[in-house]
Amino acid sequence: xxxxxxxxxxxxxxxxxxxxxxxxxxxxxxxxxxxxxxxxxxxxxxxxxxxxxxxxxxxxxxxxxxxxxxxxxxxxxxxxxxxxxxxxxxxxxxxxxxxxxxxxxxxxxxxxxxxxxxxxxxxxxxxxxxxxxxxxxxxxxxxxxxxxxxxxxxxxxxxxxxxxxxxxxxxxxxxxxxxxxxxxxxxxxxxxxxxxxxxxxxxxxxxxxxxxxxxxxxxxxxxxxxxxxxxxxxxxxxxxxxxxxxxxxx
Numbered sequence: 001x002x003x004x005x006x007x008x009x010x011x012x013x014x015x016x017x018x019x020x021x022x023x024x025x026x027x028x029x030x031x032x033x034x035x036x037x038x039x040x041x042x043x044x045x046x047x048x049x050x051x052x053x054x055x056x057x058x059x060x061x062x063x064x065x066x067x068x069x070x071x072x073x074x075x076x077x078x079x080x081x082x083x084x085x086x087x088x089x090x091x092x093x094x095x096x097x098x099x100x101x102x103x104x105x106x107x108x109x110x111x112x113x114x115x116x117x118x119x120x121x122x123x124x125x126x127x128x129x130x131x132x133x134x135x136x137x138x139x140x141x142x143x144x145x146x147x148x149x150x151x152x153x154x155x156x157x158x159x160x161x162x163x164x165x166x167x168x169x170x171x172x173x174x175x176x177x178x179x180x181x182x183x184x185x186x187x188x189x190x191x192x193x194x195x196x197x198x199x200x201x202x203x204x205x206x207x208x209x210x211x212x213x214x215x216x217x218x219x220x221x222x223x224x225x226x227x228x229x230x231x232x233x234x235x236x237x238x239x240x241x242x243x244x245x246x247x248x249x250x
Contacts, residue, residue, distance in 0.1 A: 037075035041089040057085070060108035060239050062115050091216050098207045109240040111227050121177060121226035130172035133182065137190075138168045154191035158205045174201065177225035178233045197233075 033039040035047035042050060058064055068085050070076035077083070092106040100106075111118045140152065145165025150156040152164035159170065175181060185198040193199065204225070213221035228235035 038077065041086050056239055056241065057108055059241060060114065061112040067116065087216060091212055094211065094215060095208055098211055099203060105237065107239050109238065110235055111223070113236075114240065118222065118227050119230065120222075121173070121224065124176075128172060128176055130175040130181075131169060134168035134172040134175075137182065138171070140164055154189075155193065158202050174225055177231070178229050179231040180233050184233065 030047040032042045032045045032047045032050050036050060039050075042053065045053075054065065058067075061067075065071075065074075068079055068081040070078050088108070092108075092110075095106045096102055096104055113119070144152050145163060147164050149159045149162045149164045149167055153167070159167070162170070171182065175184070178184065185195055185201055186192070187194055209221060209223055212223050213219055
């Protein structure tokens with residue numbers, strides 16, 4: 001009788017421990033690194049979010065799982081694209097931190113739009129109207145064209161050291177990439193800082209283009225205005241799978 005009583009106490013205690021563990025497990029769901037091997041950029045995220053995240057990425061860049069992973073051996077590090085994708089995760093986090101105050105604004109879709117390779121700006125077959133306009137407003141002597149931009153123009157902050165003669169092409173490229181005209185960022189005089197888009201353009205050039213070049217591409221980056229904008233003054237928001245309700249301010 002005494003043995004049976006003790007056995008019941010042990011059983012009840014064991015059931016209580018199991019119930020407590022189950023409750024704790026439900027209160028604290030497993031993290032990605034606790035369920036999957038070789039988790040790096042998704043550490044600290046719920047394990048339940050890994051599969052939806054991977055599926056979303058495949059749609060955003062238009063590939064299947066084998067593009068980054070070894071088939072049926074997801075923990076393997078043998079596929080170079082897996083390292084590249086981790087770098088991309090870190091790069092989007094860097095951009096969100098540096099420019100958008102850690103708000104999640106940049107995704108794979110921002111640049112890829114359902115393609116494995118990002119798109120570069122198309123080469124115009126003839127002189128684009130934006131360049132014709134820029135050359136009309138920016139008239140320089142042959143000697144001035146060779147001088148650094150900051151010695152010819154006022155209030156140059158990002159394009160220091162660039163030959164002044166290259167500014168018409170550079171400004172027209174910006175305008176074409178964003179689908180805007182000069183007055184989107186500038187007003188007369190052009191040295192004025194009155195317009196907010198001019199300030200944002202400097203941030204994009206300094207922190208995004210140069211920042212990604214320095215931190216992720218050994219000094220040269222494939223990221224340009226066209227990569228995200230493609231003829232629109234605001235790049236897309238979201239993953240391409242939902243209607244975005246908010247857009248970043250340029």
